[in-house]
Amino acid sequence: MSTAELHTLTGAYALHALSDDERDAFERHLGDCAACAQEVRELGATAGRLGLAVSVTPPAGFRDQVLRRVTTVRQEPPRTSGGGVSVAAVPRRRPVARWALAACLAAAASLGGVAVWQHEQADRAREEARAAQRQADQVAQVLSAPDAxxxxxxxxxxxxxxxxxxxxxxxxxxxxxxxxxxxxxxxxxxxxxxxxxxxxxxxxxxxxxxxxxxxxxxxxxxxxxxxxxxxxxxxxxxxxxxxxxxxxxx
The missing domain is CATH 2.60.40 (Immunoglobulin-like)
Incomplete structure (x- = not known):
C-alpha cells in the first residue's frame, strides 16, 4: 500500500473500520506521519462527541425487566416453507431500533464530512509546506550562484x-x-x-x-x-x- 493511500485511511482507522492488514500498515505509517497522527486524534475525539450526542439513557429498571423476560419468554423456532425461512420468522424492528439506526447513519455521515474536511486541511498544509520549501530552495540557488x-x-x-x-x-x-x-x-x-x-x-x-x-x-x-x-x-x-x-x- 502506497503512502498516498495510507494518508486516506485516517477516518476508517478512527472508526475501527480497517482490516487487520490495513490497520497494521496504517499504524506503522502513524509513527512517521505527524499530520495523520493529529488527524486520527481529532477524528477520534469527534467520533466520541457524536456518539454522546445520539446516546439514549434507558429508563429506570429496564435492565431488570429485560433479564426477567428472558427467563419467561420462549424463543419461537423459525417457520419454514419449502426449505426457506419465512418472512414471518424475521422479527420486526421496533421504532426505537429504526431511530437508533438512523441516528448512527447520521453520525457516520457527519463524521465522514469531518474526515473529508480534515483530510483537505492536511493536504493544504502539506502543499503549503512543499511550496515554502521550493521557495527556500530557489532563494538558496540564487544566493549561492557562482555569478551572484x-x-x-x-x-x-x-x-x-x-x-x-x-x-x-x-x-x-x-x-x-x-x-x-x-x-x-x-x-x-x-x-x-x-x-x-x-x-x-x-x-x-x-x-x-x-x-x-x-x-x-x-x-x-x-x-x-x-x-x-x-x-x-x-x-x-x-x-x-x-x-x-x-x-x-x-
Missing part, C-alpha cells in the same frame, strides 16, 4: 535592504533587515525597474522584519528595483512614493 552579485542600501527607519542577482539564473532575491511593520491594511511591494516602467515583483511578509524573498519573475532587462507601500494584495503600479530604490548589480 549584491547591491545594498539604507532604507527608511534604519532598515537595510540588499538585492542579490544571478544573471545566469535570471532571478533576483531581496534581503530585508530591520523592516518596520507597514501601516494597517498595507504591505511592502517589490518592483523591477524596466527602464522607468515598474513591474510587480512580489510582496514582503508584513509580520517579518528580516526576510529573504525570491522576487517574482525574471530579471530580464531590468536595471533597478524598488520597494513601496501598497494596499493588502499589492497593486499593478506603485501608488505611493518608493521607500527604497536601488540599481541592480551589473
Amino acid at each position: 552579485k549584491v547591491a545594498s542600501a539604507r532604507l527608511a527607519g534604519g532598515a537595510r535592504g540588499s538585492v542579490v542577482v544571478s544573471h545566469d539564473r535570471d532571478r533576483a532575491v531581496f534581503v530585508a533587515a530591520g523592516m518596520a511593520s507597514p501601516p494597517d491594511g498595507k504591505v511592502y511591494q517589490l518592483w523591477f525597474d524596466d527602464g522607468g516602467h515598474m513591474r510587480p515583483a512580489g510582496l514582503l511578509d508584513p509580520a517579518r522584519p528580516d526576510q529573504s524573498v525570491l522576487m517574482k519573475g525574471s530579471v530580464g532587462e531590468a536595471s533597478g528595483m524598488g520597494v513601496s507601500v501598497e494596499p493588502n494584495g499589492g497593486s499593478e503600479q506603485p501608488t505611493t512614493s518608493p521607500v527604497a530604490l536601488m540599481s541592480l548589480p551589473a
Whole structure:
C-alpha cells in the first residue's frame, strides 16, 4: 500500500473500520506521519462527541425487566416453507431500533464530512509546506550562484535592504533587515525597474522584519528595483512614493 493511500485511511482507522492488514500498515505509517497522527486524534475525539450526542439513557429498571423476560419468554423456532425461512420468522424492528439506526447513519455521515474536511486541511498544509520549501530552495540557488552579485542600501527607519542577482539564473532575491511593520491594511511591494516602467515583483511578509524573498519573475532587462507601500494584495503600479530604490548589480 502506497503512502498516498495510507494518508486516506485516517477516518476508517478512527472508526475501527480497517482490516487487520490495513490497520497494521496504517499504524506503522502513524509513527512517521505527524499530520495523520493529529488527524486520527481529532477524528477520534469527534467520533466520541457524536456518539454522546445520539446516546439514549434507558429508563429506570429496564435492565431488570429485560433479564426477567428472558427467563419467561420462549424463543419461537423459525417457520419454514419449502426449505426457506419465512418472512414471518424475521422479527420486526421496533421504532426505537429504526431511530437508533438512523441516528448512527447520521453520525457516520457527519463524521465522514469531518474526515473529508480534515483530510483537505492536511493536504493544504502539506502543499503549503512543499511550496515554502521550493521557495527556500530557489532563494538558496540564487544566493549561492557562482555569478551572484549584491547591491545594498539604507532604507527608511534604519532598515537595510540588499538585492542579490544571478544573471545566469535570471532571478533576483531581496534581503530585508530591520523592516518596520507597514501601516494597517498595507504591505511592502517589490518592483523591477524596466527602464522607468515598474513591474510587480512580489510582496514582503508584513509580520517579518528580516526576510529573504525570491522576487517574482525574471530579471530580464531590468536595471533597478524598488520597494513601496501598497494596499493588502499589492497593486499593478506603485501608488505611493518608493521607500527604497536601488540599481541592480551589473
